[in-house]
Amino acid sequence: GENVEQHPSTLSVQEGDSAVIKCTYSDSASNYFPWYKQELGKGPQLIIDIRSNVGEKKDQRIAVTLNKTAKHFSLHITETQPEDSAVYFCAASNRNAGNMLTFGGGTRLMVKP
């Protein structure tokens, strides 16, 4: 089955700096890669996703890149703000395996004011 590794497990940045979180996956058939943000006491919320036919996607201050050959994808947050502090999860999905998502272990991002 799919295995998703996520790094780093914790990340501390100064407000205004950029943050990058990286994930690798094992199943070359995976074709959908969402990122979720989980704030304290809440469920994970989808913030951005990318499909395997696209190399990069942007939405304001967040962007995701995908390298299918290397089987890794990354989340980039620019101009970080204190409200970006949360746990971020990457995930991978293989359409041929139903709609199951395999999640990475999570990254706790702390943005210091």
Add this chain to the structure above:
Amino acid sequence: DAGVIQSPRHEVTEMGQEVTLRCKPISGHDYLFWYRQTMMRGLELLIYFNNNVPIDDSGMPEDRFSAKMPNASFSTLKIQPSEPRDSAVYFCASSPGHLSGNTIYFGEGSWLTVV
């Protein structure tokens, strides 16, 4: 849309008691998932349903856990008897299941403590 609705939000119970967690998925979604989140194991998929039918329950830890989906708008996850190691946050999630998208929407979770 109200999103995925879970109840109870918090539950504290004694070891050996039965626990029932409830979920109302987003209307029109064909897939329903139950996840468990702990510090040690992260987010684990327990079971998922497609059109009310259980498809994969390989993540259910043991026979003490059972899940049902009697109709498209309701699902339960039951633990009987509960044990302290079952303490975790249990998330229900749903997905429209379109071929073009696998987006999964999570509820706010049920925080279970077994003492």
